[in-house]
Amino acid sequence: MSNRVAVIGVGQTKYASKRPDVSIAGLLREAAQRALDDAGLTYADIDAVVIGKAPDMFEGVMMPELYLADALGANGKPIMRVHTAGSVGGSTAIVASHLVEAGIHERVLTVAFEKQSESDAMWALTVRPPFQPSTVGGAGGYFAPYIRAYMRRSGAPADTGMRTVVKDRLNALKNPYAHLHQPDITLEQVAASPMLWDPIRYAETCPSSDGACAMVLASESAAAKAPGKPAWVHGTAMRSEPTMFAGRDQVNPQAGQDCARDVYKAAGITNPRKEIDCAEIYVPFSWFEAMWMENLGIAPLGEGWKMVQEGATGMDGDFPVNMSGGVLSSNPIGASGMIRYAEAAMQVRGTAGEHQLDGVRKAMGHAYGGGSQFFSMWIVGSEKP
Amino acid sequence: MPDSLTAPHVLEYPYTRSTGEVIGRFFTGLKERRILGARTTEGHVLVPPQEYDPETGAELSDLIEVGETGVVTTWTWIAEPRPKHLLQKPFAFALVKLDGADTAMLHMVDTGDPSVMHTGMRVRVRWASDLIGDITDIACFEPEVA
Structure with a gap:
C-alpha cells in the first residue's frame, strides 16, 4: 500500500422493515451523522463523498448521487457512486479507501443504503428482457440450484443451512442495530418454515430492510487526530466475472477465490483461518456460509459445512463469522456489504458492544453480488499494517 | 442484410x-x-423548503410561513399548451419569489395574455378547489390586482 488508511468513524441506522418517518436522504443522513460524530468531525472536515446502493430499479431513483449531494454535505466537493450489485457496499468502501490510499484525500465519507420498503427488489430481479432468460423469482430462485449443487458435491447434511441461520439470528440479539430479533429461534422452527426455493426455506432467507451504513476513512495523519481507536486497512481486493458464461462455477466462483488470495496477499496473511480472528461474510441465504468458507480458503474444498456443523463459525468457535447477525438478520441491500466492512472495523476497534469478541487483531469484511460475479473484500487490523 | x-x-x-x-x-x-x-442558519428562507441546506449541508427544521403573494423573477410563455400541461389555455411558466422567501419557485401564471406578463410583476396564489397536499394545490398564480 502506498499511504495508510484507517476507519475512524462508523455509523449505522437501526435496520427495520420500514422507515416511513424519513426520506431516502434522511436515512443516509442519520448514518452519516453518526459516523461523523464517532470520528469527531463535521461535514466541513470531509474532502469527498462516495456512495453506493443496489441497482437503480430496486428503488426507482436514478442517479441518487445528484439528489443526495446536499444531504451529505457534498456541495463543492467530489461525490460519486459505485455500482456492483449486492457487493456494492463493500466496493464503495474500497473506492473510498483508495482515494485516501492514493494520497488524494485526507478524509472521505462513504455511505451505502437501501430503502427496501419503497422499492421492489424481488420484481426488479425478475425482469424478463426480450431474448434473455429471467432470473425467476428474485435472488433466492437464482441461487437455489447452486446450493443444491453444493449439497450434492460436498455431501453436506441437510440441516447445515439451518444451523447457520440459528447461529446468526442468536448473534443478532446482541446487536441493537439488527433488524430481526428472534430470541426463541430454534432448528425445529426453521425446519418448519415454508420451503420457498428448494432447499431454501423462508427462515433461511435474509429480511427486507431499510437502512444505511456510513464510515469515515482517513489518512494516517488524520487518524492520529481522531478521538477513537482507528481500524487500519491492511488490504483490499475486488474481482468480477461475467454472469452468463456457461463455463463458470457459481458454486465456487473463480473470482471469489482470486479475490481472497489477493486480499490475503495484500494483508500479508498466509494462513487465513489462523491469522484472521473473525469475519463478517455476505450470507443472504443460509447455505452461503458453508459455501464461502471453502471459496475463501478458510475450509478445505468440500468441508465448509463441517465448520458450520462443528460450531467453528460461532462466537466461541475458532473462526467466528457474522457476530453482528449478518445479512440473514439485516438486509438493506446496498448497505449490506458496507455493514460487513464496518462490523469488521468495529471488532478491531473494540467498539462492537455486546457482540464484541475478545482481543480481535485482524478481521475480514466480505461482500458478493450479481450472480455471484462481483466480489469485494477487505482486511482491517488493530495495528498499523 | x-x-x-x-x-x-x-x-x-x-x-x-x-x-x-x-x-x-x-x-x-x-x-x-x-x-x-x-x-x-444564515437566515435565508428557501421555498419550497429543503431538508438540508444546499450551501452548507446543515439540517433544516425551522419552517416558517411565507406570503401567498410574490414577484415574478423570470418567465416564458406557453402559447400552445400540450395535453399534459396542467393549464389548457395559454399561460406562463415562471419563477415566483414569494413575499418572505429568498428563493423563487417554479410554477405557472395565468394572465390570459402575454402582453400582461413582465418580470417584476406581482402575483398571487390561485388555490385549487380540492386541496390534497400536493404542489398542484397551488393551481397557478394570477396577477395581484385589487
Whole structure:
C-alpha cells in the first residue's frame, strides 16, 4: 500500500422493515451523522463523498448521487457512486479507501443504503428482457440450484443451512442495530418454515430492510487526530466475472477465490483461518456460509459445512463469522456489504458492544453480488499494517 | 442484410416515496392554504423548503410561513399548451419569489395574455378547489390586482 488508511468513524441506522418517518436522504443522513460524530468531525472536515446502493430499479431513483449531494454535505466537493450489485457496499468502501490510499484525500465519507420498503427488489430481479432468460423469482430462485449443487458435491447434511441461520439470528440479539430479533429461534422452527426455493426455506432467507451504513476513512495523519481507536486497512481486493458464461462455477466462483488470495496477499496473511480472528461474510441465504468458507480458503474444498456443523463459525468457535447477525438478520441491500466492512472495523476497534469478541487483531469484511460475479473484500487490523 | 429482431419491453414497478418531515410539513401546509419555507442558519428562507441546506449541508427544521403573494423573477410563455400541461389555455411558466422567501419557485401564471406578463410583476396564489397536499394545490398564480 502506498499511504495508510484507517476507519475512524462508523455509523449505522437501526435496520427495520420500514422507515416511513424519513426520506431516502434522511436515512443516509442519520448514518452519516453518526459516523461523523464517532470520528469527531463535521461535514466541513470531509474532502469527498462516495456512495453506493443496489441497482437503480430496486428503488426507482436514478442517479441518487445528484439528489443526495446536499444531504451529505457534498456541495463543492467530489461525490460519486459505485455500482456492483449486492457487493456494492463493500466496493464503495474500497473506492473510498483508495482515494485516501492514493494520497488524494485526507478524509472521505462513504455511505451505502437501501430503502427496501419503497422499492421492489424481488420484481426488479425478475425482469424478463426480450431474448434473455429471467432470473425467476428474485435472488433466492437464482441461487437455489447452486446450493443444491453444493449439497450434492460436498455431501453436506441437510440441516447445515439451518444451523447457520440459528447461529446468526442468536448473534443478532446482541446487536441493537439488527433488524430481526428472534430470541426463541430454534432448528425445529426453521425446519418448519415454508420451503420457498428448494432447499431454501423462508427462515433461511435474509429480511427486507431499510437502512444505511456510513464510515469515515482517513489518512494516517488524520487518524492520529481522531478521538477513537482507528481500524487500519491492511488490504483490499475486488474481482468480477461475467454472469452468463456457461463455463463458470457459481458454486465456487473463480473470482471469489482470486479475490481472497489477493486480499490475503495484500494483508500479508498466509494462513487465513489462523491469522484472521473473525469475519463478517455476505450470507443472504443460509447455505452461503458453508459455501464461502471453502471459496475463501478458510475450509478445505468440500468441508465448509463441517465448520458450520462443528460450531467453528460461532462466537466461541475458532473462526467466528457474522457476530453482528449478518445479512440473514439485516438486509438493506446496498448497505449490506458496507455493514460487513464496518462490523469488521468495529471488532478491531473494540467498539462492537455486546457482540464484541475478545482481543480481535485482524478481521475480514466480505461482500458478493450479481450472480455471484462481483466480489469485494477487505482486511482491517488493530495495528498499523 | 437480414432484418434484426426487435421486441417491445415495458416495465412497471409500484414504488413508494416517503417525504420525510420537512417536505411532509410543506405538503400538509398546502392543504391548509399555508406555504412554508425553511430558514437556514444564515437566515435565508428557501421555498419550497429543503431538508438540508444546499450551501452548507446543515439540517433544516425551522419552517416558517411565507406570503401567498410574490414577484415574478423570470418567465416564458406557453402559447400552445400540450395535453399534459396542467393549464389548457395559454399561460406562463415562471419563477415566483414569494413575499418572505429568498428563493423563487417554479410554477405557472395565468394572465390570459402575454402582453400582461413582465418580470417584476406581482402575483398571487390561485388555490385549487380540492386541496390534497400536493404542489398542484397551488393551481397557478394570477396577477395581484385589487
